[in-house]
Amino acid sequence: MTSSLSDVQSSFPEPKAPEPATGEGSRSAMPGLTAAFDPERFHDGAMDIVGRLTTYLGDRSVRGLDLLDPAVLLKTARELMTRERRRIADFDAERVNQIVDLYTGTGIPVYSPGYMGRQFSGVVPLASLIDLVGSVVNQPSSFYEAGQLPSVAERLMAEELNGFIGWDRDRFAMVTTSGGSLANLTALLAARNRAFPQIWTRGVGALPGPPAIAVSEEAHYSVTRAAGVLGIGEGQIIRLPVDQAGRIRPELAGPALDEAYRRGLRPFCLVASAGTTSVGAFDPLEELAAVARRHGLWLHVDGAHGASLLLSDRHRHRLRGIEQADSLTWDAHKMLFMPSPCTLLFYRDGAAARGAFRQRASYVFDEEPDVYSAYDSADKNLECTKRPMIMPLWTVWSVYGPALFAQRIDQLCEVTRQAHRMLAAEPDFAVAHEPESNILCFRYLPDDLEPAIAHRLQLEIRNRIRGGGRFFISKVDIDKVAALRVVVMNHLIDAGHLTMLIDEIRDIGQRVLRTSATTRDDQRNRSHS
């Protein structure tokens, strides 16, 4: 007969019943330690903190970033540290509240309609709560054993999102990484190891020639940094020219690669951007997939910002051809509004994902995979312990469904188009491009200014807005001249806010030009006297 689990268990001795407590000694010896871990502490702290955060979330005032002098902040923060060094200090609700207030009060106001500067955003509140659950139960991701529900949720979320990518569901794979930069590095590693399988055992010295990658001039810096980490020098990076809109020109990619082969390089990967960081330009994936196929290259798509557009019927066409890519970086902490970091790295071929890493470690990897370890992600992953970052995303997706994301994305892109229309109608502004998603760059240019002056004017406007304005916007250089950049990440932004922003920029811009004109006159007068 088959032996049951209870038979096996009965062959081990029963655990001993716990010893009865001896006197009062053991507990009272460490009252501070016991108190710090007392669940009641959690409850008391939570009530105060949740109350404060609710007020914070409800503050819809239009405001920018109030940048404190770091020396001042350092001093304030230091004063909040207990001076107790010998015993465990008592829980001090007041101190905790002060820390929370300082934390919320000194951050970029991501929930305010004045925030238009970066690619992370206010978070779906439910996601924050699940993040809190993750911090309490502390189930690090990477091994099924350590995080059972997160491991299963990763698989479910991978299937859901692959429905929008369109890869073979029996072959594709997904792994979470702490940020898009790490996802790009991991994808390049997988690509390199597929092209040069001997590298894992014999190292870079055994390569047939210098490995190279082809990237857009507009690629995110994490891509070239990842190349550097992989031993691919600057001279081995093939820069693909872009058009006026910032998209790779596919007809020039082939010749650039041919030239690289002539120089003895061994290109193995082409990196396209689905939404460049600077202007949000989407490279033509279909055409680039054809180039990659012709040259036997892995096609990696850095969709850190823009992959989320796949969820929108209206905007999905920007990623036409994605099903022909080999890997895709997708930041859920950008356009899926999750707490950062939460990045998903997709591979069309799961075997290639595992090929990126070939480690033996008997303390975690079993020689023979079983039904549990089939759900581990450590074999496709640079990280070992990492946050179960899928849980907020999977929970929000499970509770509200995909329409929540699609609608917000549509809304953000629509407001950005509206901003484009409004700015294009202002004679003293110049838009730098048509927005393809929710990123828009433009300049305040009341006259025909020389490039160097136009450049300084935008920088000065951006600095003054940062130094106490009602908005938080960013800047980017386009054709070596600074431009103002807004990233619409809040669905509460409306035409009224855009008008306020335009007025504020004009106001500041005119003041800057007036003072610089006065300074020029002063200088002229002085040099004439």
Ligand SMILES: *Cc1c(COP(=O)(O)O)cnc(C)c1O
């Ligand atoms: C934001 C971004 C990255 C970097 O991602 P992190 O999550 O910040 O590490 C990479 N590529 C593109 C195109 C991005 O927009």
